[in-house]
Amino acid sequence: MKTLAPIALLATLTLAAGTAGAQGQPVIGLITKTETNPFFVKMKEGADAEARKLGAKLLSAAGKTDGDNAGQVTAMENMMAAGAKTILITPSDSKAIVPAIKKARAQGVMVIALDSPTDPLEATDALFATNNYKAGELIGQYAKAALGGKPAVIATLDLFPGHPVGAQRHNGFLKGFGLPAPDAKSNELGGKAAGVVCMADSFGDRAKGQTGMENCLQKNPNINLVYTINEPAAAGAYNALKAAGKEKDVVIVSVDGGCAGVADVGKGVIAATSQQYPLRMAAMGVAAGVEYARTGKKVSGYTDTGVALIAAKPVSGVESKDVKTGMDLCWGNK
Structure with a gap:
């Protein structure tokens, strides 16, 4: 309070x-x-x-x-x-x-x-x-298609250690991209699979997301795909990439579906996001x-409250909804 x-x-x-x-x-x-x-x-x-x-x-x-x-x-x-x-x-x-x-x-x-x-x-x-694992899978599938066969050089901006939502989204992303990943019941992040060159904790925060991305770029300036735990972290990652002159060369995917995040999909800041309700x-x-x-x-038990992929540019083989639909269903200030 x-x-x-x-x-x-x-x-x-x-x-x-x-x-x-x-x-x-x-x-x-x-x-x-x-x-x-x-x-x-x-x-x-x-x-x-x-x-x-x-x-x-x-x-x-x-x-x-x-x-x-x-x-x-x-x-x-x-x-x-x-x-x-x-x-x-x-x-x-x-x-x-x-x-x-x-x-x-x-x-x-x-x-x-x-x-x-x-x-x-x-x-x-x-x-x-x-279903946070599914949310991760959707953006992983989208990212795979969006790269168009290019070798992936991946950074993941995660939540913080031990949080099940952070683990499920991260691991679902790896699974959707076709990389080895723990199943949906694991609360541990999948390790650095082939192509994952940097993992940083963002705590779901824009400023920490930017710092994490800056650190990842120092480790490997050739990153071309960024997974983010949520849209504020994605916005921070974009700021770091833009400062480095690399924003046009990197695909950013995320999860949340807030109005600011969906607007960033429309602007090209985020390529796709999984919207929750x-x-x-x-x-x-x-x-x-x-x-x-x-x-x-x-x-009792688990009830799935739904998730949908929002993307400005559809890709073959991955079902998605457009930005207008995402804005109609988003939350936060428009």
Whole structure:
């Protein structure tokens, strides 16, 4: 949270839950990694809209930064004290959050992971998320075709070590490109397969993506393909390539489908991106929470919330949607 200390947040949530309880409303919590990332802003919008539609009370909170596990644990505790019987969470730390989730579930709270799985996956009741391995495969297939038979000299700008989403996208990209890769269940990045000359952690950040790309260019100035964990990292990579006078010689592929990223596809900054749908994830999570509150029925397992490849220039053998379609379905500021 940005402004509320834990005690103040608890008081706010308790008051809200008391009002909701008096009206017989289901109380559902949503905890995102941050409150500023457009992806999570759209997720909150989706949750808000579905809660209003179904007559539920939504409590929301976020970590201060991506990776703020302590902030998410505090938010879970506060929401349980406020009467939430379902908590939707995008885990910042897939392993460290597990004890807090176990505690919540032991008290009868249904916990659904959105976007990012826990480690182990079974720590939550259910997962509503993009098939991140498939998202990676799609951009890997596109990149292979876009190079047109040229030998690949690849840099990967990843998330950070041990994060399952980062591993799944990275490994899916390798698989789609036709390189040896771990399967979708692995949380470890595939190593430097043939053609991968540099791997850097970007933390999904534009500035860190630019620094990572600059470092990769120092290692090998002949890079002609860049995989990025998300579109801010891709924008940073492009800035580094442009500063080096190499932006026209390199194919950049990414994952997210935010409005800024799709616009960058239209501008030629990114060749293709795999679009995911945070509003859909959150709406489905709220609906499941309302169902649990009213009938006691829990959801379980993994639900794929969809992914589509967005590209300005279609390539043979790889299904994609155009930039206009991507902009119609994107999230964030247009």
